Structures are given as structure tokens and as C-alpha cells.
Amino acid sequence: MNPRPRRLKLLRFLPNGWLATSGPAQGGRTLYLTFDDGPHPEFTPELLDLLAEHDAKASFFLIGREAERHSTLARRIAAEGHTLGNHSYSHPVFDSLTLAQQLEEIDRTERVLHGIDGRALHAFRPPRGVLTLPMLAKLASRRHRIDYWSYDSLDYSRRPVPELLETIQQHPLRTGDIVLMHDDSAHSLALLRELIPAWKAQGFMLRALPHLH
Numbered sequence: 001m002n003p004r005p006r007r008l009k010l011l012r013f014l015p016n017g018w019l020a021t022s023g024p025a026q027g028g029r030t031l032y033l034t035f036d037d038g039p040h041p042e043f044t045p046e047l048l049d050l051l052a053e054h055d056a057k058a059s060f061f062l063i064g065r066e067a068e069r070h071s072t073l074a075r076r077i078a079a080e081g082h083t084l085g086n087h088s089y090s091h092p093v094f095d096s097l098t099l100a101q102q103l104e105e106i107d108r109t110e111r112v113l114h115g116i117d118g119r120a121l122h123a124f125r126p127p128r129g130v131l132t133l134p135m136l137a138k139l140a141s142r143r144h145r146i147d148y149w150s151y152d153s154l155d156y157s158r159r160p161v162p163e164l165l166e167t168i169q170q171h172p173l174r175t176g177d178i179v180l181m182h183d184d185s186a187h188s189l190a191l192l193r194e195l196i197p198a199w200k201a202q203g204f205m206l207r208a209l210p211h212l213h
């Protein structure tokens with residue numbers, strides 16, 4: 001399995017301010033860890049502790065409904081210097097929705113996230129990476145950036161952690177990579193306990209993707 005999505009070759013033609021497939025160069029080697037599908041009451045606090053231990057920042061693409069349910073936890077994520085992103089309100093299959101329904105999922109989550117970190121707009125990551133042309137056009141017209149990824153940790157595949165680690169070691173990370181992970185299971189935690197020290201030894205800094213405004 002290759003962690004680099006096949007469609008990346010195509011998506012890289014889009015300007016990064018519209019659809020980001022890499023994070024900004026900040027001098028030195030930088031990785032952008034991203035966590036989808038949280039906040040999760042059991043796994044997210046442990047993940048935040050782990051990141052703090054390593055002085056690492058990341059981006060959390062929250063499901064609006066879960067952020068509403070666990071708003072104290074969502075506040076903690078923002079308060080600890082991580083970026084909040086929009087991962088829809090209920091994580092539906094986006095290409096089975098009308099554009100209006102897609103926008104309602106996005107806008108409803110914006111209202112939830114605004115209540116948490118006070119920001120007007122949060123980068124969007126569609127559930128399962130589903131992109132439709134009308135949505136791409138609409139978000140571009142609103143200057144609402146989509147944060148995609150360049151590297152899939154495959155942490156949701158439920159393959160054993162040693163196997164996932166081997167795949168990741170076979171496909172080394174590059175500076176600016178946006179790494180897709182999830183904080184609704186223990187998988188990413190187990191991976192990161194191994195990977196963060198290794199990445200740090202390779203000179204990588206772990207940073208959050210920039211806010212929209």
C-alpha cells in the first residue's frame with residue numbers, strides 16, 4: 001500500500017491557497033500532522049498529552065456534531081495551540097448529497113467551531129476525501145481553503161501497528177508533508193509513540209497548518 005494518494009498528481013495543479021496538498025515551508029524540515037474524526041473523549045486527551053510532551057503542534061479536523069458533544073475537549077485542543085479544521089457536521093458520504101446539503105454540513109460546523117475558537121472560517125477537509133466539482137468551485141468562491149493531505153498513515157485500515165510502521169518507513173516523509181491520521185482510535189497513538197521520536201531524530205519539526213485568517 002502506498003501512503004501517497006494517487007490523485008495527488010492531479011490535485012497538486014490547484015493553488016495551495018485553494019486546496020492545500022502541502023504545508024508552508026518554514027525553514028528546516030517540517031511535518032504537518034492532521035487528525036480527523038474527533039474529538040474523541042477517550043483518545044484525544046491522550047493524544048494531546050503526547051503532543052505536548054514533544055512540544056508538537058498539529059491540526060484537528062473535527063466532526064461538528066462531536067465538537068458540540070465534547071466542546072470542553074475541543075476548547076482544550078485550540079487552547080493548546082493546535083489548529084481546528086472543519087470535517088463536516090455528521091461525516092456523511094458527500095457525493096450522495098446535493099451541493100446545498102454539503103454546504104449545510106460545512107456551515108453548521110463553522111458555527112460550532114466559531115463558538116469554540118472565535119475564528120470566522122476553518123479549513124475544510126471533506127469526509128473520506130470526497131471532492132465534487134460544484135463544492136470545489138463554491139469553496140473557492142468563498143476563499144474557503146480545503147486542506148487535503150499528501151501522506152496517508154493508513155491508521156484507519158486496522159492493520160497491525162508494526163505493519164503500518166513498516167509501510168511508513170518504506171515511504172519516508174518529506175518536508176511539508178500533510179499527514180492524514182485519526183484520533184478516534186488507539187492506532188494513531190501507538191504509531192506516534194514510535195514515529196515522533198524517530199522524526200525528531202531526523203530533524204523534523206511538527207507544526208499546525210496555518211489558520212485561514
Ligand SMILES: [Zn+2]
Pocket residue numbers: 036037087091127128
Ligand atoms: Zn473522516
